[in-house]
Amino acid sequence: MSRFLTLLHKEIIELMRNGKWIWLPVVLMIIGISQPLTSYYMPQILDMAGNLPEGASITIPTPTGEEVLSGALSQYGTIGTLLFVLATMNVIAQERQNGSITLVMVRPVNEWQYLGSKTVAQLALLLLSLLLSYCLTWYYTNLLFTSVDWKLMVSSLVIYCFWVLFVVSVTIFVGTILQHNGGIAGVSILFLSLISLLTSLLPKFMEWSPGNIRGEAMKLLVEKQWTESAWVVIGSTTILSLLLFIAGVLVLKRYKHY
């Protein structure tokens, strides 16, 4: 346990020193608040963009607060997922490429501790950034649109966190197999989009799919109550992430060469 904590401490310090604790929350916050802001100023933006004939009138129905928050979730789903993958892709590959993994593995560290510390540190970073960003978005939404109950906000965030868990698990697992950043990011994103695509193509068979998480979080915002399908998706995502983690450890154990 103390070895795990030592590794975790090192990971978190490393994330601080290389600036991920700064840029990731900032970028996520910008992505988040851009949603309520652009929704609010849309008429003005269209006006300024020009090219409309004199006297043209556009009426855009003012969205409710819940709709704006769903919009923000969908932003996290696209650009956010890309960011999560990019932030996570090099955690193992980098240490293997520059050889610093050797001086860790030459000590009595086992694969669980190593991979666990990486996963937990990465999750801590991403989830905290997401929390900050989402709270800020919620604040602006309440300011500019109808206010959303904080319980709804928190519940939708909790559901959404499982998507982050899944993204991190997939990327770290791919990271144990492949050695190059580009390959890791490419394969992870391909896999994640394949899951989302299959989910929308075969809705009947993919009710359990992690690709439904975003939909469930949005549904919660709109219907204002937890549904059973949300629990199914959360359960299956947790299990899948756990399996991916175990598979990652097994891959590490089978390494012939670190």
Added chain:
Amino acid sequence: MALLGPNGAGKTTTLQMLARMLTPDSGSIQFKGYAQKDYRPLIGFLPQHPSFFNWMTAKEFLSFAGKLSSIPKSELNGRVEEVLTFVSLEEAMTKKISGFSGGMKQRLGLAQALLHKPKLLILDEPVSALDPKGRRDFLQLIEVLKQNMTVLFSTHILHDAEQICDEVLILQDGCLKWKGSLPSLRKEFDLLPIKVQTEEPMNGIIEQLEIIEAYEYIDAKTVKVRLPEHVHPNELLQELINRNKAVTHFEMMHDSLEDAYMKVVRQ
């Protein structure tokens, strides 16, 4: 103990397998008298090109490594300072590793390998990247260390091995070609350790001398010879003087270690 061999002989591979950095294709490695299969607490390993977490300072890195090796907290700080002093890095201990020179990194690598007082210290070409002074300093450190632990290091420079080793292993194409102490290697392969030069040509004389076991002419006036073990070199000198030869050069050659090494490798 030194592991010698030409490039590509498998020195690094062997050391990495011993350090459990590389899984052998077949067979297993065990530490005699140590029940657990994972013997990593007993060894210290310095790779050929050690790379650290460059964002850490030397002290942070050693504390991190020490915690991973379960050194108790109360001892850790003292131990870190002790090894840093040993490798003379105490002034650089709060500096970032990214600014270290090659020699400093090598010494920090040695420090991390020593930190947990291993029984076996494995060093992969520890001096090949160092300048002459750094190399001498490093060899002196190994000299001190071998009092307390077994030091196994690889090199392709015979001179280094000769200075500090009690035993050598010669490896080629992944096979152990020879093992033993350096004097016995010299004895076994060193064919012509005495070089004699006279003013007059020696043709015909050397052949007559019964005390000579083997000889080889370099030119008419210079010859390399080997004497049987019971014959003192002075007897050869005596014989030459008796025959009125003016000896201008008489040398016991010690740097013929290289020849012996080449013979082992060519076998």
